[in-house]
Amino acid sequence: MPQPDTFPKSPWFNSETSALVLIDHQSGTMQLVRNITSDAALHNAVLLSPIISPIT
Numbered sequence: 001m002p003q004p005d006t007f008p009k010s011p012w013f014n015s016e017t018s019a020l021v022l023i024d025h026q027s028g029t030m031q032l033v034r035n036i037t038s039d040a041a042l043h044n045a046v047l048l049s050p051i052i053s054p055i056t
Contacts, residue, residue, distance in 0.1 A: 033041045 030038050030041055036044075
């Protein structure tokens with residue numbers, strides 16, 4: 001797998017014209033996370049929300 005700095009540049013996507021949208025619309029989705037605890041996944045999602053909110 002190439003390192004992030006070696007990925008080809010896209011003419012359509014860049015940090016100025018793109019957004020990361022996280023949507024959890026199904027109850028029980030957090031129970032599907034297997035590589036970290038549910039508490040850690042929830043903690044990470046809560047930490048991301050204030051970072052994303054000011055951008056919208």
